[in-house]
Amino acid sequence: MIKITFPDGSAKEYKNGITSLEIAEQISPGLAAEVYSATVSGEIWDLTRPISSDATLKLHKWEDEQAKHAFWHSSAHLMAGALESLYPGIKFGIGPAIEMGFYYDVDPGDGKIITDSDLKAIEDKMKEMASENLVFTRREVTKKEALDLFKSKGDEYKTELISELEDGTISLYTHGNFTDLCRGPHLPSTEPVKAIKLTSVAGAYWRGDEKRRMLTRIYGITFPKQKMLDEYLVFVEEAKRRDHRRIGREQELFAFSPKVGMGLPLWLPRGSDIRQNLIDFLTTVLRKRGYRIVTTPHIGNVELYKTSGHFEKYRTSSFQPISTPQEGEQFMLKPMNCPHHCEIYNATQHSYKELPFRMAEFGTVYRYEQSGELHGLTRVRSFTQDDAHHFCRPDQLREEFKRIIDLVLYIFKVLNFNDFTAQISLRDPDDKEKYIGSDENWEKAEQDIIAAASEKKLQTTVVKGEAAFYGPKLDFMVKDAIGRNWQLGTIQVDYNLPERFDLTYIGSDNQKHRPVMIHRAIFGSLERFVAVLIENNAGKFPLWLAPEKAVILPISEKYNEYAVNVLEILNNSDICTLIDDRSEKIGKKIRDNELKRIPYLLIIGEKEVLNGTVSVRKQGEGDQGSMKVDEFVNLIHSEINKEIS
Ligand SMILES: [Zn+2]
Numbered sequence: 001m002i003k004i005t006f007p008d009g010s011a012k013e014y015k016n017g018i019t020s021l022e023i024a025e026q027i028s029p030g031l032a033a034e035v036y037s038a039t040v041s042g043e044i045w046d047l048t049r050p051i052s053s054d055a056t057l058k059l060h061k062w063e064d065e066q067a068k069h070a071f072w073h074s075s076a077h078l079m080a081g082a083l084e085s086l087y088p089g090i091k092f093g094i095g096p097a098i099e100m101g102f103y104y105d106v107d108p109g110d111g112k113i114i115t116d117s118d119l120k121a122i123e124d125k126m127k128e129m130a131s132e133n134l135v136f137t138r139r140e141v142t143k144k145e146a147l148d149l150f151k152s153k154g155d156e157y158k159t160e161l162i163s164e165l166e167d168g169t170i171s172l173y174t175h176g177n178f179t180d181l182c183r184g185p186h187l188p189s190t191e192p193v194k195a196i197k198l199t200s201v202a203g204a205y206w207r208g209d210e211k212r213r214m215l216t217r218i219y220g221i222t223f224p225k226q227k228m229l230d231e232y233l234v235f236v237e238e239a240k241r242r243d244h245r246r247i248g249r250e251q252e253l254f255a256f257s258p259k260v261g262m263g264l265p266l267w268l269p270r271g272s273d274i275r276q277n278l279i280d281f282l283t284t285v286l287r288k289r290g291y292r293i294v295t296t297p298h299i300g301n302v303e304l305y306k307t308s309g310h311f312e313k314y315r316t317s318s319f320q321p322i323s324t325p326q327e328g329e330q331f332m333l334k335p336m337n338c339p340h341h342c343e344i345y346n347a348t349q350h351s352y353k354e355l356p357f358r359m360a361e362f363g364t365v366y367r368y369e370q371s372g373e374l375h376g377l378t379r380v381r382s383f384t385q386d387d388a389h390h391f392c393r394p395d396q397l398r399e400e401f402k403r404i405i406d407l408v409l410y411i412f413k414v415l416n417f418n419d420f421t422a423q424i425s426l427r428d429p430d431d432k433e434k435y436i437g438s439d440e441n442w443e444k445a446e447q448d449i450i451a452a453a454s455e456k457k458l459q460t461t462v463v464k465g466e467a468a469f470y471g472p473k474l475d476f477m478v479k480d481a482i483g484r485n486w487q488l489g490t491i492q493v494d495y496n497l498p499e500r501f502d503l504t505y506i507g508s509d510n511q512k513h514r515p516v517m518i519h520r521a522i523f524g525s526l527e528r529f530v531a532v533l534i535e536n537n538a539g540k541f542p543l544w545l546a547p548e549k550a551v552i553l554p555i556s557e558k559y560n561e562y563a564v565n566v567l568e569i570l571n572n573s574d575i576c577t578l579i580d581d582r583s584e585k586i587g588k589k590i591r592d593n594e595l596k597r598i599p600y601l602l603i604i605g606e607k608e609v610l611n612g613t614v615s616v617r618k619q620g621e622g623d624q625g626s627m628k629v630d631e632f633v634n635l636i637h638s639e640i641n642k643e644i645s
């Protein structure tokens, strides 16, 4: 008999050699139909692999990444099997599961190509094979056996992969007539794959090396139910509609210029307004919460980054240092603001009474990203962080954490991010050498984070082993309007930089002590955050964030002078407004400006001039009647106050 321990801590004895699937069936047949893979003593396994010693067991349902991974990875095999039967002699590179779906890199052979128009036939073959309920069987083989098999098939790609593997670790999986080199895990059979969609074909160099052969990469996705695939396809369309790159172009928010350089965003006036509104809003909030705003240069001496340790990290993988012509000094484009902030801390003396010192900066940093990785505003080479550092005494850590949690929750509320999760990352208790800082400090910091989160009634998951080497952290994940997760908000304890920069404060005992540093960002970067806002709101911004709050539409040229008067009043009242004085029909002006998603349209004709009023139309809600200009000013101010209070 062997003992199986479940995630809730309960344990049960089973006969030696039982499989996860059999255990699931014994619990309930319903459960067995819903699980796709299992984690056995920390390793992800096939459900049908026999367990032959005491083990911990977690069964994975669809919601778990591990289930989707096994499902999509098995689907990649299914596709490969279909390809082999449709394209005899085809050779295979790698076929992993990805975040959404899977792909396989294939070489159809000389003179043969696979294009989008072939996908339907491959899909149909996959469906036919899936319905045959082909069982995935695992076989462990020697390196020689594996090499012989793939050499006999003439598959130089698999042969190359196998030649790099260690003997004794090689497994093959077979379903139907198709055998693949693979670590697993897979589904028990092809039967659960009920809905299949091959989405695209692309070129991909073998092993990402542009000197080697270009293979054909076929992407696809599968689900256990047709309804799930239908929903996914609707989601994909919706995501396209919300794509911030398209909306950014249409609404003239930002642009990229090859002359300026790849991945370097140019904020156009309207996008810049949104960005500035975020900065103004957060600055006001931060000042109220005891932060001091600081400003630092965009470059720093390499010595600074040698002290911080960032030189090691970014030296080869990021922008290369620049030198001064005469002194030969070397500078790096700033990859992080933290080292500069440590030196701001060091610029003055600190006593225990004046801590914590909360320092904030909208600091622009520069990091190299491969050109292929760049994506709109979400992956760029220059971005501005809403960065802040708290320098505090160890006994203040919990209180500071609570303050930051409060701040994050407040910002989420203002921005209507109501669906979020929080994760506390602790160190791996079995591998303490990986981390710097004393045991005592770590234990205290971890307890402080857990206590702060619970005092703030934050629902958290706690994950061991995910902390940075320099301290534990708390991260927030926000779900957007179409269910995608974005990491926003991170709070991180740091024992490393205070040590490296020899930060001190004078304690009540008149001795020097080491402060603790907390890094925190809420938006992360303004670039990425604006992208998230655009996609979350489908390009429609709340009033306080909108670039222009109103546009004035005179019915004819006769009223242009009054329109200019109104414009001045509104702009002087901090309400960014435009005039549309084109000699177009009023109906066309209304339509054009509604398309631009300007929140308020103010129509001006004879009656409005006589009464000193404007006729108000609200985006999406139509006519609001006419009101005095100062009434409109009050309306806007109170609406904005409501949004950001
Ligand atoms: Zn596989």
Ligand SMILES: [Zn+2]
Binding pocket: 337, 338, 387, 388, 389, 519, 520
């Ligand atoms: Zn930092």
